[in-house]
Amino acid sequence: MLKMALASTPTTRPDGQPEQAVAVVCIGMAGAGKTTFMQRINAHLHAKKEPPYVVNLDPAVTYSPYQSNIDIRDSVNYKKVMEEYNLGPNGGIMTSLNLFTTKVDQVIGLLEKRAAPDPENPNRKPVKHILVDTPGQIEAFVWSASGSILLDSIASSFPTVLAYIVDTPRASSTSTFMSNMLYACSILYKTKLPMIVVFNKTDVKDASFAKEWMTDYEAFQQALDNDQRGNAFGGEEGSGSGSGYMGSLLNSMSLMLEEFYCHLNVVSVSSLNGTGIDEFFEAVKEKADEFRRDYQPELDRLRAEKEENKRKQREKELEKMMKGMSMGDAPSSSAVGDIKADDDEMEPLSSDEDSDEIDDEQDAEGLQARYEAAMLHQENSVTADASFAKYLHSQRGQ
């Protein structure tokens, strides 16, 4: 009995708030090791007896080394989408994401259900982590409308942290390192979510050089000079520094990125042999707290602003509609047919002859209220698709 009560009580944070599941969204350039990293952190949480809830948003992946609770491939057939819409690989990914996004309410509903205690099954612990894998074509997710909707929806329900995976051996020259950091920077400012930069594949190359470049401007300058002298940016053979534009561009960008580096947590891991995973989860905890402290209020403010704008827009449309209908005039009998009412379910109308004289103002108000209610209802309604919901339910783990 005591065991049941404990299992159904969510744990609490030091500030007394109930512990919420944290969503970790893995993003990174093609081949950076997102899938291998996902497999590693998934195994790590399983070993700690805290199995996560796993979502795969990559429709094009052919083999996944871990099991997903929700997998975009089960509801959207990427190959068929390409055929049917006559699309190339990137268009196929984007269209598959668009189709999947139409079901985002159901996906979030399932995540919320699994992250809360289940009164019918008190022994089942709510998940503490939701892991999300994204397409290798990073821009198809980060810069698409569907990617934004999916991320916003997750972030509006759970503290959400981005894990930006970097292929460390491939980022060891100043130019590839800077390209990676610029990409990370644009994602951070686009998504407005806390970010952890994960230097992966450190079994091949240690990430200390990257950490140094991010904290010591002069060390980066030194590396830049070495790359220029070593003709790393091209140019005529033997001339040394290439055109010189690349060097000065990287130089200016490194200055600009100093501010961006302050917002990041940096960890080095090897998804292959499992080093650095504990540090990664410490960073997740830190970033989740930062989300609640700094990002949540801003997100709430933006959401309230959006709601207010929507309300104003709705009122405007309603006003326009009421004017268009010129409620002040009695409708001509030929234009509007009699409303056939099922009397059993209706309030009896007053037999008083004066009922015809209900003033137009009252009529307009009643109609307006009904329209308002109808529009509100329409906004709140969730797309129902029984077969999809049934399918997703069947995908839920334990």
Ligand SMILES: Nc1nc2c(ncn2[C@@H]2O[C@H](COP(=O)(O)OP(=O)(O)OP(=O)(O)O)[C@@H](O)[C@H]2O)c(=O)[nH]1
């Ligand atoms: N040495 C080493 N190789 C790794 C590590 N992580 C991933 N790899 C290798 O890197 C390659 C790409 O890894 P994936 O996990 O498929 O990368 P991805 O980012 O999911 O790839 P896409 O989804 O195609 O963009 C594979 O050959 C992995 O075995 C690591 O920590 N160390």
